Amino acid sequence: MATHDQRGLIAVFYGSIVFFSLICLFPFVLAVSGSLSTESRLAAEGYSLLPRGFTLDTYRFMFASKATQIFQAYGVSLFVTVVGTISAVLVTTAYAYVITVRSFRYRNWFAFIAYFTMLFSGGTLPWYILATKYYHLDDKLVGLFVPYLLNVFLMYLQANYFRSIPHEVTESAQMDGAGHMRIFFSIMLPLGRVGLVTISLFYALQFWNDFYLPLLLVSDQNLYTIQYMMYSMMANIQYLASGANTQISGVVIAPPLESAKMAMTCLTVLPIAILYPFLQRYFVKGIIVGSVKG
Amino acid sequence: MNKRKLWIVMLLAAAMLVSACSNGNNGNPGGATNGTAAGETGSGGTDVGLAPAKLKIVLYGEESARMRKLSKSEFATIVKDEINAEVEFQFLPWTEYGGGKTDLMLSTGEDFATYTDTNYMVKSVSKGLYADLSSYIETAAADLSQHVDEASFKAFQLQGKQYAIPVGNKPNSAEFYSVLVRQDLLEEVGMDSIGSLEELETFYDKVHEAQPQLVGYAGVDARRMLSYVYTDKNLYWQNEFLALDESVEGDEVISWFESEEFKAYAALMRGWYTKGIIPKYAATNTPQLQSDWNSGKAMFWAGTAARPFEGAAAITEAVPTAKLTNYFLGKDRPQISRGTYSTAFFVSANAKDPERYVMFFNLLQKNQELYDLFAYGLEGTDYTLDANGRLTRLSSDELIPDWLMMNKNFMRFSEDVPDDFIDQYKAWDDDAIISKGAGFNFDNGPVKNEETKINGVLTEFLAPIASGFLDYDENFPRALEKLKAAGIDAYVAEYQKQFSAWYAEQN
Numbered sequence: 172m173a174t175h176d177q178r179g180l181i182a183v184f185y186g187s188i189v190f191f192s193l194i195c196l197f198p199f200v201l202a203v204s205g206s207l208s209t210e211s212r213l214a215a216e217g218y219s220l221l222p223r224g225f226t227l228d229t230y231r232f233m234f235a236s237k238a239t240q241i242f243q244a245y246g247v248s249l250f251v252t253v254v255g256t257i258s259a260v261l262v263t264t265a266y267a268y269v270i271t272v273r274s275f276r277y278r279n280w281f282a283f284i285a286y287f288t289m290l291f292s293g294g295t296l297p298w299y300i301l302a303t304k305y306y307h308l309d310d311k312l313v314g315l316f317v318p319y320l321l322n323v324f325l326m327y328l329q330a331n332y333f334r335s336i337p338h339e340v341t342e343s344a345q346m347d348g349a350g351h352m353r354i355f356f357s358i359m360l361p362l363g364r365v366g367l368v369t370i371s372l373f374y375a376l377q378f379w380n381d382f383y384l385p386l387l388l389v390s391d392q393n394l395y396t397i398q399y400m401m402y403s404m405m406a407n408i409q410y411l412a413s414g415a416n417t418q419i420s421g422v423v424i425a426p427p428l429e430s431a432k433m434a435m436t437c438l439t440v441l442p443i444a445i446l447y448p449f450l451q452r453y454f455v456k457g458i459i460v461g462s463v464k465g
Numbered sequence: 466m467n468k469r470k471l472w473i474v475m476l477l478a479a480a481m482l483v484s485a486c487s488n489g490n491n492g493n494p495g496g497a498t499n500g501t502a503a504g505e506t507g508s509g510g511t512d513v514g515l516a517p518a519k520l521k522i523v524l525y526g527e528e529s530a531r532m533r534k535l536s537k538s539e540f541a542t543i544v545k546d547e548i549n550a551e552v553e554f555q556f557l558p559w560t561e562y563g564g565g566k567t568d569l570m571l572s573t574g575e576d577f578a579t580y581t582d583t584n585y586m587v588k589s590v591s592k593g594l595y596a597d598l599s600s601y602i603e604t605a606a607a608d609l610s611q612h613v614d615e616a617s618f619k620a621f622q623l624q625g626k627q628y629a630i631p632v633g634n635k636p637n638s639a640e641f642y643s644v645l646v647r648q649d650l651l652e653e654v655g656m657d658s659i660g661s662l663e664e665l666e667t668f669y670d671k672v673h674e675a676q677p678q679l680v681g682y683a684g685v686d687a688r689r690m691l692s693y694v695y696t697d698k699n700l701y702w703q704n705e706f707l708a709l710d711e712s713v714e715g716d717e718v719i720s721w722f723e724s725e726e727f728k729a730y731a732a733l734m735r736g737w738y739t740k741g742i743i744p745k746y747a748a749t750n751t752p753q754l755q756s757d758w759n760s761g762k763a764m765f766w767a768g769t770a771a772r773p774f775e776g777a778a779a780i781t782e783a784v785p786t787a788k789l790t791n792y793f794l795g796k797d798r799p800q801i802s803r804g805t806y807s808t809a810f811f812v813s814a815n816a817k818d819p820e821r822y823v824m825f826f827n828l829l830q831k832n833q834e835l836y837d838l839f840a841y842g843l844e845g846t847d848y849t850l851d852a853n854g855r856l857t858r859l860s861s862d863e864l865i866p867d868w869l870m871m872n873k874n875f876m877r878f879s880e881d882v883p884d885d886f887i888d889q890y891k892a893w894d895d896d897a898i899i900s901k902g903a904g905f906n907f908d909n910g911p912v913k914n915e916e917t918k919i920n921g922v923l924t925e926f927l928a929p930i931a932s933g934f935l936d937y938d939e940n941f942p943r944a945l946e947k948l949k950a951a952g953i954d955a956y957v958a959e960y961q962k963q964f965s966a967w968y969a970e971q972n
Contacts (some may be wrong), residue, residue, distance in 0.1 A: 240530075299569050389568060390555040392528060403558040407526055409752065410559035 205433035206448040213430055228405065229430040246398040248379060251396060255316030260371050262320045267329035285323045299387060314388040315396065316378060325370040332366030333359055379443065401435045442460050515549040519820040523567070523579035528556040529862035535842060545840065548824040550750035551612045574815035578822045580808040581629050583620060586649030587906045588627050596812040596819040599627040605823040606630060608831040612874050615666030617806035619904040628677045630826045633807025634872040636770040636890060638897030639800035641689040659792040662694045669742055672764050683763035688730055690767055693795025695729035701801045701900050704972040705923055707960055709902050711801050715966035722927055722948065734933030761787055770893040774882045800897040807869050807959045829870060835865065836875035839865045855880040905967045912959045915952030922947045
């Protein structure tokens with residue numbers, strides 16, 4: 172039975188949690204309501220928590236000629252996120268493992284080489300040349316995730332998790348005749364799964380939200396991801412509306428501007444919003460496992 | 466033990482490969498791939514025996530479903546038949562126009578062509594990124610040259626070399642010098658035309674009284690349309706900072722913001738802003754204004770020759786009775802034209818076969834048949850023509866953008882455009898003069914820093930005064946101080962120097 176004091180404290184905690192969740196929720200609710208409002212009332216009266224003049228016109232406009240394209244883009248995004256995350260986690264943990272193996276003489280060199288790329292990068296132009304002229308990643312599905320397979324920061328994060336596993340564990344495995352593959356897959360990965368969960372989350376979000384790789388590497392519409400489609404629709408609407416190019420100012424296209432932005436936001440956020448409650452369980456579990464192990 | 470080492474090496478190799486890939490630091494110099502491609506033409510422009518070629522045309526905006534289909538079927542066939550080339554269309558978001566990915570593609574020596582404006586041309590030519598197309602005009606662009614104005618070609622020349630091929634030919638003198646008025650509203654309040662600022666403001670007052678929810682002017686820049694009111698000079702702007710007076714001879718460049726005319730203009734705009742003709746939200750949300758205009762919520766806008774019919778389609782969706790008419794607030798000076806082109810295509814410096822690209826541009830404006838195909842699609846499927854040659858489009862999907870193609874020799878009007886309007890439109894340029902600055906391209910190299918800085922001052926300090934959001938008397942002295950500190954004097958001096966030299970050559 173909680174004392175009076177504790178009850179007060181709990182009330183304060185709950186109160187502040189509710190307050191902060193409302194702050195976080197507020198813009199999202201505005202976006203949903205905005206996407207369901209009529210453009211004219213949105214322009215005249217601004218945003219509100221409930222849709223102004225409820226209409227599905229914006230969604231109709233977006234799906235009208237693009238339904239197949241939108242679903243295809245969802246498919247590409249999903250593929251890139253799933254396959255990209257799995258491959259990235261594999262590559263990252265492998266590198267992290269290598270630089271933590273004590274018996275490997277050059278591990279510091281390899282750690283440094285990776286670290287170096289965090290400090291100095293060649294810039295966009297050399298990157299673009301490398302990706303298109305040498306690796307030929309342009310207009311290919313692999314081009315949408317291969318360039319992101321090793322995030323050095325996440326690799327170091329994972330390496331630190333590996334380092335926290337007592338050396339004696341791997342040593343005794345070696346004495347029992349285990350090779351590096353076995354140690355890596357049967358010992359390091361299961362013991363380092365807290366880190367795995369963390370970096371997977373980071374990678375998955377990165378792949379889902381990315382529009383930069385498709386922008387630079389893809390010209391085939393079949394390979395557009397949902398984020399890039401949204402980005403390019405938005406970019407066009409904004410550019411035309413701003414009248415930045417007077418050459419084309421004569422062309423008057425009237426897409427539902429504000430409401431369209433909001434509808435696009437909802438469409439991109441939707442899958443993550445639906446999946447998150449289910450995935451959250453695993454994240455929490457992963458973190459608890461870590462905390463118990465210390 | 467060896468086996469273990471092997472595993473480690475393999476893991477490392479795989480990881481290294483992607484690490485290098487994700488950070489792009491393995492030291493490949495930028496221009497490593499700039500091989501010089503040998504020309505494969507050799508046939509001197511005759512269509513006989515052209516070797517097969519591949520062309521990549523970059524367009525900006527969204528690719529419509531119909532465009533996607535046609536570009537793989539009819540467009541491909543016709544281009545193959547005409548110039549024996551395989552053409553691929555790539556669509557990029559508008560944000561990549563004149564920079565972004567276009568820059569990347571140019572710098573890495575990709576083989577493609579797309580459109581440009583004179584500013585981007587000057588910038589890119591100084592880096593050697595555009596191919597010189599001078600020698601192909603006569604051989605490969607013979608048809609196009611007949612349908613595109615000569616002044617338009619001049620606009621895309623630098624040091625006598627043709628770096629881009631203009632397309633389009635439409636009356637476009639006095640762009641934004643007229644007021645595009647909602648004629649239906651005008652008639653509703655018992656007026657029939659507008660010929661002065663007073664009449665325009667009376668129009669606003671009357672409509673505002675009847676329909677207070679409507680916005681007056683759907684823009685924040687009215688320096689051109691109001692020039693009939695605040696000055697006797699015939700001002701023509703070279704850029705945001707500099708203007709020419711076309712009513713006098715001579716090469717004097719006017720620093721717009723430092724002029725008395727700007728002061729008078731700012732006072733007018735301040736009046737509009739305080740009166741509510743320009744809505745208060747315009748200060749923070751300029752793009753909203755165009756959306757307001759399109760949805761029929763504004764009384765007038767800046768006009769061009771084509772806007773009465775180009776813009777009508779969007780507005781009539783919201784207000785079926787809407788009619789648009791151009792009016793000038795004064796009649797005492799000739800209309801100024803920059804040339805009648807819509808835009809111009811350049812070819813990247815590394816293109817294997819620049820001549821074939823020019824041949825492709827030629828197809829776009831070659832004859833009525835090809836124009837119809839590229840702009841409107843297939844007759845019967847995408848559009849129909851009535852007995853008078855009026856066009857009804859059966860799908861709203863855009864093909865090769867209308868604004869780009871628009872040539873008065875070929876373009877078709879929809880049946881709701883009145884005949885007298887078409888006559889008016891075609892005669893729009895009749896008394897126009899070509900600007901004395903047309904064809905001059907400023908090389909901003911020597912004053913690049915100044916230009917960047919004064920542009921910053923423009924956005925932060927000058928634009929709010931020019932749009933009437935801030936009072937001139939209170940705020941201009943500080944803005945001028947900033948402008949001077951940013952180096953406007955050096956900028957104007959350099960511009961004047963280059964312009965005078967060019968002007969002397971022309972006369």
